[in-house]
Amino acid sequence: MKNNANLWRSGYGGAAPVRVAIGSDHAGFEMKEILKEYVKSLGHAVEDFGAPSSDPVDYPDIGYKVAREVASGRFDRGILICGTGIGMSIVANKVPGVRAALVGDTETARLAREHNDANILALGARVVRPEYVRDIVRVFLETSFAGGRHARRVEKIALGEAGKGK
Numbered sequence: 280m281k282n283n284a285n286l287w288r289s290g291y292g293g294a295a296p297v298r299v300a301i302g303s304d305h306a307g308f309e310m311k312e313i314l315k316e317y318v319k320s321l322g323h324a325v326e327d328f329g330a331p332s333s334d335p336v337d338y339p340d341i342g343y344k345v346a347r348e349v350a351s352g353r354f355d356r357g358i359l360i361c362g363t364g365i366g367m368s369i370v371a372n373k374v375p376g377v378r379a380a381l382v383g384d385t386e387t388a389r390l391a392r393e394h395n396d397a398n399i400l401a402l403g404a405r406v407v408r409p410e411y412v413r414d415i416v417r418v419f420l421e422t423s424f425a426g427g428r429h430a431r432r433v434e435k436i437a438l439g440e441a442g443k444g445k
């Protein structure tokens with residue numbers, strides 16, 4: 280219940296369409312195919328950066344591609360899927376301008392957007408509850424950054440990336 284309880288709280292509300300870059304390794308391939316169609320059905324644009332099948336690939340190869348696309352501004356959000364989501368989130372967070380969040384519930388998805396202005400959602404296909412994953416994606420894509428005090432904190436992340444953090 281808790282997972283769905285906050286779907287309709289502040290920040291969520293069928294926001295404007297976003298451009299989504301999606302990618303996975305072999306472990307996340309099946310979930311990527313399902314989520315691609317789901318994201319389209321919500322009215323958002325989605326581009327697939329691989330993997331092209333469930334043949335083994337190395338998650339950094341796909342993770343860096345999607346992360347760079349998001350950091351470049353060509354896409355508003357990214358979705359990266361591997362077995363646990365951990366490898367993809369580690370990779371994505373090495374690209375300046377990316378704030379990747381490893382999420383397994385809708386409340387964390389909402390807070391990752393509202394508080395952290397996360398621009399990449401990392402999912403663990405082998406661990407996330409399948410009945411929650413569509414809602415997690417929808418909340419992540421359609422929740423706005425809250426700004427205010429959170430903007431100052433996110434700016435400090437960027438300062439740290441530039442070697443000017445405290």
Ligand code: RB5
Nearest residue numbers: 306361362363364365366
């Ligand atoms: C692949 O077996 C697995 O290691 C990968 O999908 C991911 O979970 C790494 O973090």
